[in-house]
Amino acid sequence: xxxxxxxxxxxxxxxxxxxxxxxxxxxxxxGEFMTFLGPSGSGKSTTLYILAGFQDPTExxxxxxxxxxxxxxxxxxxxxxxxxxxxxxxxxxxxxNVAFPLRIRRRPKSxxxxxxxxxxxxxxxxxxxxxxxxxxxxxxxxxxALARALVYNPPVLLMDEPLSALDKKLREEIQFEIRRxxxxxxxxxxxxxxxxxxxxxxxxxxxVFSQGEIDQIxxxxxxxxxxxxxxxxxFIGDSNFIDAEVIAVDGANAKxxxxxxxxxxxxxxxxxxxxGAKTSLMLRPERIDxxxxxxxxxxxxxxADITFLGNNIHLVVAHERAKPISVRLPFGHSALDGLTSGxxxxxxxxxxxxxxxxxxxxxxxx
Amino acid sequence: xxxxxxxLGALKPFLVGLxxxxxxxxxxxxxxxxxxxxxxxxxxxxxxxGWTLRWYHELFADPRxxxxxxxxxxxxAIVTVxxxxxxxxAALGLxxxxxxxxxxLRALFLTPMILPVVVxxxxxxxxxxxxxxxxxxxxxxxxxxxxxxxxxxxSIGNALEGFDKSIEDAAILCGANPWEARLRITVPAISHxxxxxxxxxxxxxxxxxxxxxxxxxxxLQTLPVKIWATLRxxxxxxxxxxxxxxxxxTIVLMLIAALFHRRRKx
Numbered sequence: 103x104x105x106x107x108x109x110x111x112x113x114x115x116x117x118x119x120x121x122x123x124x125x126x127x128x129x130x131x132x133g134e135f136m137t138f139l140g141p142s143g144s145g146k147s148t149t150l151y152i153l154a155g156f157q158d159p160t161e162x163x164x165x166x167x168x169x170x171x172x173x174x175x176x177x178x179x180x181x182x183x184x185x186x187x188x189x190x191x192x193x194x195x196x197x198x199n200v201a202f203p204l205r206i207r208r209r210p211k212s213x214x215x216x217x218x219x220x221x222x223x224x225x226x227x228x229x230x231x232x233x234x235x236x237x238x239x240x241x242x243x244x245x246x247a248l249a250r251a252l253v254y255n256p257p258v259l260l261m262d263e264p265l266s267a268l269d270k271k272l273r274e275e276i277q278f279e280i281r282r283x284x285x286x287x288x289x290x291x292x293x294x295x296x297x298x299x300x301x302x303x304x305x306x307x308x309x310v311f312s313q314g315e316i317d318q319i320x321x322x323x324x325x326x327x328x329x330x331x332x333x334x335x336x337f338i339g340d341s342n343f344i345d346a347e348v349i350a351v352d353g354a355n356a357k358x359x360x361x362x363x364x365x366x367x368x369x370x371x372x373x374x375x376x377x378g379a380k381t382s383l384m385l386r387p388e389r390i391d392x393x394x395x396x397x398x399x400x401x402x403x404x405x406a407d408i409t410f411l412g413n414n415i416h417l418v419v420a421h422e423r424a425k426p427i428s429v430r431l432p433f434g435h436s437a438l439d440g441l442t443s444g445x446x447x448x449x450x451x452x453x454x455x456x457x458x459x460x461x462x463x464x465x466x467x468x
Numbered sequence: 469x470x471x472x473x474x475x476l477g478a479l480k481p482f483l484v485g486l487x488x489x490x491x492x493x494x495x496x497x498x499x500x501x502x503x504x505x506x507x508x509x510x511x512x513x514x515x516x517x518g519w520t521l522r523w524y525h526e527l528f529a530d531p532r533x534x535x536x537x538x539x540x541x542x543x544x545a546i547v548t549v550x551x552x553x554x555x556x557x558a559a560l561g562l563x564x565x566x567x568x569x570x571x572x573l574r575a576l577f578l579t580p581m582i583l584p585v586v587v588x589x590x591x592x593x594x595x596x597x598x599x600x601x602x603x604x605x606x607x608x609x610x611x612x613x614x615x616x617x618x619x620x621x622x623s624i625g626n627a628l629e630g631f632d633k634s635i636e637d638a639a640i641l642c643g644a645n646p647w648e649a650r651l652r653i654t655v656p657a658i659s660h661x662x663x664x665x666x667x668x669x670x671x672x673x674x675x676x677x678x679x680x681x682x683x684x685x686x687x688l689q690t691l692p693v694k695i696w697a698t699l700r701x702x703x704x705x706x707x708x709x710x711x712x713x714x715x716x717x718t719i720v721l722m723l724i725a726a727l728f729h730r731r732r733k734x
Contacts, residue, residue, distance in 0.1 A: 154641060177640045177649075189638035193656040203642035250642065 106165075107132035108258060108290060113162035115148050122148045123159070124314040130292070132257075135284050137293045139301040139337070140311030146294045149311075150260050153292065155179050166257065182251030182289075183260040187267065188243045190235035196222070196246050197231030203254045221249040224283060241272045245279070252287060261293045265300065277303055298338050302326075310334045330372060332459035335384045342390075342427045344383040344401075346458065348375045356458055358383055361423035364401050368453040373460030380461040387430040389455040392417070392437050393448045401449040403427065405441060419447060498715055505708035512705055523709040533710060536694035543605065543690060544673040547612045551669035552662055554613070555620025560650070562621070563628040574621075581618045588614065589682040596683075603685030611683050612673035619668035627661020628654075660729065667725045671718060 106129035115123040123145040130136050138146035151157045153164060155176030164171045171179060190199050200221050204214045222228055225245040235243055244264050251259055261280075265273045281304055284291055295301055301308050302322040309319045310333070318330040322338070329335035336343070346358040349365065356375045357367040360383065369383065396402040406426060407418040415438060417429040427449065431438060437447070476483065500514060505523055507516025527533050562574050580588060592611050593602065601607040631654065639649035655662065677692035684693045691714060695707055 154637075156637060156640075175645075176637075177643050177645050179641075180643070181641060183638065183641045185634045185638060187632055187634050189632065189635045191635060191639065191653050191657065193659070202639065202644075206643040206648070247638070250638075254643070 106130065107134075107167060108292075109165040109168075110149070110153075111163045111165065113149060113152060113159045113164070115145075115152060115157065116160045121314055123152070126162070126311075126314075126316055128309055128316065128319055130290060133288045133290055135281075135291045135293065135304060135306045137295060137301040137305035137308045138311055139295060139298060139308050141296055141337075144311035145314040146309075146311040147262055150262055150292060150294050153258075154181060154183055154260055180254070180256050181258050181260060182254070182256035183262070184244065184247045184251050184264040186263040188235070188240065188247070190243055190246055190250075192235055194235075195231060196227070196233045196235065196238070199235065199246055200250045200253050203250065207254065217253055218249075221253040222246075224252065224286065225249045225279070239272075240268050241276055244268070244276065248280070248283065252283070252289065255289075257290060259289045259291045261291060263295055266295075266297075273300070280304060302338075308338075310337060312337075329384070329457060332372075332382055332384070335457060335459065340387050340428060340430075342385045342387065342425075344385065344424050344427070346381045346383040348377050348379045348381055348458070348460070350377060351375045355453075356381070358458055360401060361421065362401070364399060366453050366456070369456050369458045370454065371458035371460055373462060375458070375460050381458045382461070384457040384459065385427070385451055386455070387416070387428040388414075389451055390427070390429045391450040392419075392429060392431065393450060394437055394441070394445065395448060396446050397448045401427075401451075402447060403449065405443055405445045405447055408441065408443065417441075419449065501708050501715070502712045504705055505712040507705060507708075510705065512703060512708065523705040526704075526706050527709045527713075530706075532689075533691075533694060533706075536689045536691045539688060540674055540690040540692070543608050543612060544670045546605075546609050547616050547673040548666050548670045550609065550613055551616040551620045551672075552624075552665050555617055555624050555665050555669070556655070556662065558617070559621050559625040559628050563625060564633070577621050578618045580615045585615070585678040589679045592679070593682040603683070603688060605688065608680070608683045608688065608690075611679045612676060615676065615679065616669035616672040619672055620665035623665040623668060624658065624661045627658035627664075631658050663728055664725065667721060671721065675714060675718065 108130040110126055110128050110130075113123055113126045114121065122143075126145065126149055128136075138149060140146045148157065152159050153171075155171075155174065158172065190196075191202065194202065197218055200218045201214050204217060209217075218231065219228070222230065225248050227242065227245055227249065230238075230242075230246075235246070238246070247264070264280075265276055268276065277300060280291075283289075284304075293301075293304060305322065307319060307321055308325055310317045310325065312331070312333045318325060318334045320328075325334055325338045329338065332343075335341050344360060346360050346366075348356050348371070349359050350357040350367075351371075352368075354370055355368050356371040357365060358369050358381055359365055366383075371381065375381070401421070403419040403421040405417055406420040407416075409416040413433050415431045415433060415435070417431065419427045419429055421427060429449065441447075473480070503516060504512050504514060506519050506521070507513065508518035508520040508522070509516055558577060562570060562577075589611070592607070592614070596602040596604075596607040596610075601610075635657065636649050636654050639653040640646060644652060675692055676690075677696055680690045680693045681696060684690065689697065691710065695710055695714075698704065698707055698710075
């Protein structure tokens, strides 16, 4: 894809012996909402700061409409950014804050007034021009920061965990606003977060970062249904991981041996699977069905805990040779009648909905 | 609070008394000097036998007093400006820079605070003599700058420490070049630190006497030097009058600083 709007190519960033970003490449379409998701220290923020121009990559290039961005200093990149912390200019009013990028660009006064008003309207803070940042809530301050970052119509908006300082309710409210603003303005957004729910709610696509590399890029649905790595599987959504061993390989699928002598065939595996390789079998809690009583040759266990969560019921099933397994059943499921702690149950799942992740250290020498 | 005043019991009157004594010890000399400056006795007798404004008349009648006050003002003003500018740049470097020997450099900048002033004065005098600068305003300014800078660096450094650099970064992404961002955003945001630096730098020069005695020449005398020189010739209440005005000016400056600080907190 040579004509991508924004292209990150082979970015590497090393601080002495420590490599913060190893080899990050991706293409982003114009108007796309792309989220960098990962734990702290995974390189997502560093990548964003390289885009902003506050850090230079050790290797690699960043292109906007085919032109390299790296030789342009940060203040000439014309990129908008909302930071994790509150970064409103404390001595200026809200109106002056939003006007700042336009004043720097020496826009005529009438245009500034009009665009500041429009930007504040966009973030639903009309009429608060004369407030000082210190007299505003955290949510309001981040909205002003958003208005300030958008008032000069930057082609790209960077957001570095802008909601992490807010409480949950406010966070969800502003997530909704961000989504609306993205739709209204059509600006390309690169959004950094460690909150998978936030990433799923906002993004067109998500790039999952782990240890300085991108494990997988895809829509939330793709990442949830087909995680490429054990890390992605664990990071997006709830998962059970059951220790297993490869018995036989059939193309991309494998036959696995589970604890208690149970065998499952037809599980899609990731990584080089060889007989004998240690594998983690991933099962989503809602993809498991239960049946009362035990059945030979099937995974079974004892119900250890039942939690009623409204529209679904969460079970913890203890297994004598594996970690407890989470199961999520819809409200009204027939097996729930007469189910109590201590009931023996059999767990059913479709092998195709499971994923096997081969432990790389055991795949090489069998 | 761990040390709640209301819970101190028997210690309370003792502490109140001790505090009162310390306060009196600090304030009484100032009150005495002010009283003596209005006293009619030529021999600085306390309590004054009568009251007069004579010494103030004499003070203002002598152009040398006014001239030395203006000299003090001029030197203190130049020192203040240079101290704030250099202090800001130094604090910025010490705060943001990531270089070998940064802590050593920070310590070096603060050494004038612990170095005996006389030692500094002799050393600077010897240096200026060799450079042919002895007795010049430049030498005066440099000498006072040396002792004023630590105040600036500490005051501005503390303000920078409490200032989130992301705010400056935000200004840069808004299109301001790095120096524009610093001058238009960072400097106003840390104005309290800069104001503090200015006040302390001014005062460090304004009532400094040891360096001033070494840097002074018969034609270049600051107010403290003039007081010192007059004191050695004869003990006239005019000195008390000059001292009173010096103290009054300093108090006014401190009050302005306090008011400024209060307004910022609101």
